């Protein structure tokens with residue numbers, strides 16, 4: 001009888017009666033890391049109206065929505081110019097090329113920021129050199145950058161990781177004496193800083209991604225280069241459009257097609273009006289998590305004040321896998337941003353065999369991202385906090 005049941009795929013193991021706690025856990029949906037549908041639903045009518053406007057306009061690339069977004073985003077950031085492009089990685093590469101660095105020169109960057117800057121540096125025909133990050137903020141510092149500079153370095157890329165502004169004033173000071181350019185990677189930091197002096201206006205040039213999960217996210221891919229240097233803006237405009245100086249006339253090498261389309265521009269204009277309040281909400285989510293984690297075995301990186309837009313809620317744990325398993329058991333989704341430092345990525349390990357980045361390397365095994373987006377419900381935040389208190 002038992003054998004017959006097993007052949008039919010029926011388990012004959014003795015079942016324990018289900019506890020109330022397990023039943024409760026099974027009946028509650030997971031707290032998601034992100035939920036883009038809720039973001040759409042929150043602004044549904046405004047977004048539908050913007051989309052309909054574009055569809056009926058007959059203009060789908062490089063039109064009035066795109067021009068208006070470039071103007072409005074430059075004003076918001078506090079830069080003289082904004083050049084819309086197709087995504088954040090293109091923005092980094094075009095920004096680098098716009099600085100006109102010596103071919104093959106070195107670009108200093110962090111190795112803990114998801115490989116995006118390294119990808120752009122390599123694609124621009126330049127060579128990454130890595131500086132270590134601060135153990136508390138996980139950002140580059142003036143000292144860590146200064147320690148790796150020499151005459152072959154043409155540019156430093158500073159990523160405002162997790163939404164927190166790096167010490168740009170300090171880093172600029174170190175670079176000024178050597179005439180090295182500063183590129184801000186603002187993909188995770190849209191809106192950080194004070195009005196008129198926000199991320200994207202603090203270096204020579206900056207790159208933004210509008211990937212859907214970003215604080216300012218499109219409904220597809222998108223990106224932008226911002227700068228107050230007229231020469232850099234002019235080159236960026238050419239580079240995103242085949243290197244053209246005039247129609248069908250190529251005046252700049254290294255060009256490509258990288259455009260922000262009318263639909264994304266129109267939808268981003270709607271979103272931009274809500275960015276500051278979303279960032280405030282994100283900060284309040286992290287404040288709750290940080291308070292809940294006090295006195296536990298983990299530490300949630302704080303996100304206080306306007307210099308932090310709380311893109312990701314990140315905890316640091318000695319035993320990351322145990323924390324992750326406990327959170328999963330409590331129905332909390334997590335991810336790691338980022339698990340593999342750039343100099344350990346398989347195709348490049350041989351190039352950076354001598355690199356020593358102890359903080360970057362150690363933290364890559366300790367960090368864990370928690371659910372963090374403006375539409376999280378109070379119940380969901382409470383559930384994450386309850387799970388954190390148990391760690």
Ligand SMILES: Cc1ncc(COP(=O)(O)O)c(C=O)c1O
Pocket residue numbers: 087088089090113114116117159185187188209210211221222223
């Ligand atoms: C810090 C950082 N830089 C660059 C990028 C690249 O942006 P995209 O995915 O739009 O190419 C991202 C995100 O994806 C990012 O988080």
